[in-house]
Amino acid sequence: MSMPFSGHGDRRTVVVVVAIQAAISLGYFAAMAHVVIHLRVDLGLAAGLIGLVLALRNLVQHTLSLPVGALVDVLGPVRIGMLACLLRAAGFALLGTVSSLPWLVVAAVLLGAGGALFHPAAQSLLAGLAERRRARGYAAYMMTLQIAAVLGPALGLALLNVGYWLVALTAAALWIGAAFLFALLWHAPPVRVVDGVVSGVRTVLRDRVFLGFAVVSTPAMLVTDQASVVVPLGGVDAGAVTVFACVLAMVSAAVQPWCAVPGRADRPGVLRAGLLFAAGGHLLLAGGAGGELTGLVLVAALHGLADGLLQPAVFQTIARLAPPARFGAYLGVQTSLSGLFAFAGGIAVGWSFDRGPGGATAALVVLALTACAAAACARSHPAQAIDARDAAPAASGVKQERP
Structure with missing residues (x-):
């Protein structure tokens, strides 16, 4: 049984998880803040179809949360976190480069599955820390999320002048970067599997x-x-x-x-x-x-x-x-x-x-x-x-x- 890190290990875990949060949140909010405009104006989808695509992402993410949470305990948060980032990167890449409804549905499923995997993986890393570091680490994790919620849409708006494809591919690149950040914790799982x-x-x-x-x-x-x-x-x-x-x-x-x-x-x-x-x-x-x-x-x-x-x-x-x-x-x-x-x-x-x-x-x-x-x-x-x-x-x- 591997015990939670202490001292330097705790700090390193918090720093990496917060860096992951910064990367994925900037990408997420940059893309999702403008996705409705893209689907409605660029692709000409009806409001009902837009609602279907967005609701499908949420449904997939929340439905998969039940088995995926337990899967994190079995395979470890680092492996699951890397897989989550790659799935979401693929979802955003599709979202910005396809125009047919079937492929948009695939993108929504990938985004939902990636979200279902990411959150228990990242939070399991923080939950495995000592109580003091866990409380402070989660606070930093949340502050980073909220700062990205303010900066992300502005980043997306700047890239939108070129086209939504650039917004989506930038989001995908940030999620791929987060997968590499997860790999920094590969040899140091904070909780036993x-x-x-x-x-x-x-x-x-x-x-x-x-x-x-x-x-x-x-x-x-x-x-x-x-x-x-x-x-x-x-x-x-x-x-x-x-x-x-x-x-x-x-x-x-x-x-x-x-x-x-x-x-x-x-x-x-x-x-x-x-x-x-x-x-x-x-x-x-x-x-x-x-x-x-x-x-x-x-x-x-x-x-x-x-x-x-x-x-x-x-x-x-x-x-x-x-x-x-x-x-x-x-x-x-x-x-x-x-x-x-x-x-x-x-x-x-x-x-x-x-x-x-x-x-x-x-x-x-x-x-x-x-x-x-x-x-x-x-x-x-x-x-x-x-x-x-x-x-x-x-x-x-x-x-x-x-x-």
């Missing part, structure tokens, strides 16, 4: 404490992801949408140093606060706050706080609850539940907005109530939950083995 994808999933499904947390945290992805959807659907112009996205990303990044303190992000109060901030943002939009720039900035700040708190809260809690060698499986189950819930909820929100102003308001109120309900159910601190879980087998005389 275990056998059995199916056994990994079974371990998770038998853990009632974790499943309780997974259910409570499931709405987090829906209520945060829908912010970037409902604002443009509300009829604001491209400039206002850009301001909204930038403010959200900057606030989310600003929260990360606070979340970097070990033992802070996994407190149930942080999860509750994030969900309530998201609820407040949706309620403000339901009340018409998005119609003015000041109100839109306030909504963006609330959703930035929600995003900045919820992602570290989920990651750190999973890292606490999961056995060290099964983090991928635990993350995969939680991500799969959250992704499928967000997929279904996103379809419902889109359908509601098509019904007119009344439907839009109803959708925003339901999103807020969903976040409030989840916040009300967030209870035990992970340390207390782990103690209760481990005490149950001891009380019955059964020896509990952690893989």
Whole structure:
């Protein structure tokens, strides 16, 4: 069994993972910020077909998260991370160079599969670190993501003057570069590798404490992801949408140093606060706050706080609850539940907005109530939950083995 790195090894892992995040996020946001314009203007696809291609990517990514998370535990995060980067590079290359719908579908599948592989691989590397380094490393990982969310669209816009093919190929090159960065960690896996994808999933499904947390945290992805959807659907112009996205990303990044303190992000109060901030943002939009720039900035700040708190809260809690060698499986189950819930909820929100102003308001109120309900159910601190879980087998005389 190889133990987590300490000292220099921890720092090296964090530096490499943050560099990977910088490369792939710049490429992702540069390409995805302008993909709808490319599909609609350059290729002339109908809105329904554009929605199908984008939804297919999300569906593939979230559906595969369940088995892929456990696969990371078996094959190791470095191998899976390299494969993820190569798959996404191929997907972006296709996205910028093909025009037929079947090939666009292939591109969407490759992008979804790459995303399903990448996130558990990168986060498993961080989860294998010592607690202090893990908290700070994940904060740096998240800050890098949010900075790229601001810079990436600008990079894509500059390259778009030549053509979307250059945007997509640049994204592909950045993902290939990330694959080489993963290779720098090839001889130093931070967690031991275990056998059995199916056994990994079974371990998770038998853990009632974790499943309780997974259910409570499931709405987090829906209520945060829908912010970037409902604002443009509300009829604001491209400039206002850009301001909204930038403010959200900057606030989310600003929260990360606070979340970097070990033992802070996994407190149930942080999860509750994030969900309530998201609820407040949706309620403000339901009340018409998005119609003015000041109100839109306030909504963006609330959703930035929600995003900045919820992602570290989920990651750190999973890292606490999961056995060290099964983090991928635990993350995969939680991500799969959250992704499928967000997929279904996103379809419902889109359908509601098509019904007119009344439907839009109803959708925003339901999103807020969903976040409030989840916040009300967030209870035990992970340390207390782990103690209760481990005490149950001891009380019955059964020896509990952690893989």
